[in-house]
Amino acid sequence: MSCFTFLKVMMILFNLAIVIGGGVLLGIGIWVSVDSSSFLHIFGPLSSSVLQFVNVGYLLIAIGAVLFVLGFLGCCGAQKESKCLLIMFFSIVLIIFIIEVAAAVVALVYTSLAETILQGTVVQLLKNEYNKTSDITTVWDTTMNNLKCCGLSNYTDFTDSYYTTHHLGLYPPFCCKNSNPCNATTAESSDVPGCFPQLLSEIRKNAGVVGGVAAGICALEIAAMAVAMYLYCGLDEK
Structure with missing residues (x-):
């Protein structure tokens, strides 16, 4: 199996997981929007702290929808070897990555x-x-x-x-x-x-976990962009 074929298969599997994850987040977002009391009962004080600052239901629906579309583009782009879909996938991930970095900088510099x-x-x-x-x-x-x-x-x-x-x-x-x-x-x-x-104290108690998850997501985004660009450039050689 060539490197191109291996990365193509990994790209398909990875984005299938993203599609499934996006679907799950959509379902959870709808559940929270419809029945927030159950969400509070299951996840406890932290969930109520978070819900003060963001509408978790709508946020999860938005994130789930973006992930679903993103995974679909990546999966179809790799499967069909479509340069158009691959570059769209790369561009969306890059935009999300830039927004995340900008938000982190703003949060650190302008906390007050x-x-x-x-x-x-x-x-x-x-x-x-x-x-x-x-x-x-x-x-x-x-x-x-x-x-x-x-x-x-x-x-x-x-x-x-x-x-x-x-x-x-x-x-x-x-x-x-x-x-x-x-x-x-x-x-x-x-x-x-x-x-x-x-509320700030409750959120800060979990800041380490949130930071670790954010760092992991950024690493995955960089890897996804690298693979997408490799496949995009590899199609010119085929």
């Missing part, structure tokens, strides 16, 4: 700015959607109950929110210690901490 923007975005989501959208309400209820916290920064995140407007100025019970009803005065005296520091 990213956190500020993130806080502003999540607080607005909390004010407008808590107790209005069932998925967001379930995620926040689980988080505040498990971490014994209130809002992202503190109880003031609920001031003039959808919740207080529709509950005669009252705050969620998580914002008060043994107080019913929970109004602004009792919430201030209870001094229940915000969830943001604890």
Whole structure:
């Protein structure tokens, strides 16, 4: 078996795995979007931490769809020995790789700015959607109950929110210690901490695992691009 044939077979098998993985992520994304409470129950506090910052369901659907298309291009490109499909595969992987590197640089260099923007975005989501959208309400209820916290920064995140407007100025019970009803005065005296520091702590505990997975993905992307380009150039010699 020649080197070209071996790499062609490996390319097909590798991209079949990507197609299957993309399909699995699509299924999980749909499941999370439809039934986030089960996702929270199975994966615990970390899942609720992540769900504060990104809509995991839609994110997984998007990633699954991209992987499915990418795997299809790579598999068909190698099988049919199509230069067009191979160069499309190479280009998409290269774009994804550049985006990942850029995101990593931004996250490292502008950590404080990213956190500020993130806080502003999540607080607005909390004010407008808590107790209005069932998925967001379930995620926040689980988080505040498990971490014994209130809002992202503190109880003031609920001031003039959808919740207080529709509950005669009252705050969620998580914002008060043994107080019913929970109004602004009792919430201030209870001094229940915000969830943001604890959420960051939960995420940072798993930073090593996330970093290792990211490094592995980057290595696979580089290998995939190298093989795709080798096959592309090899077709000219056939």
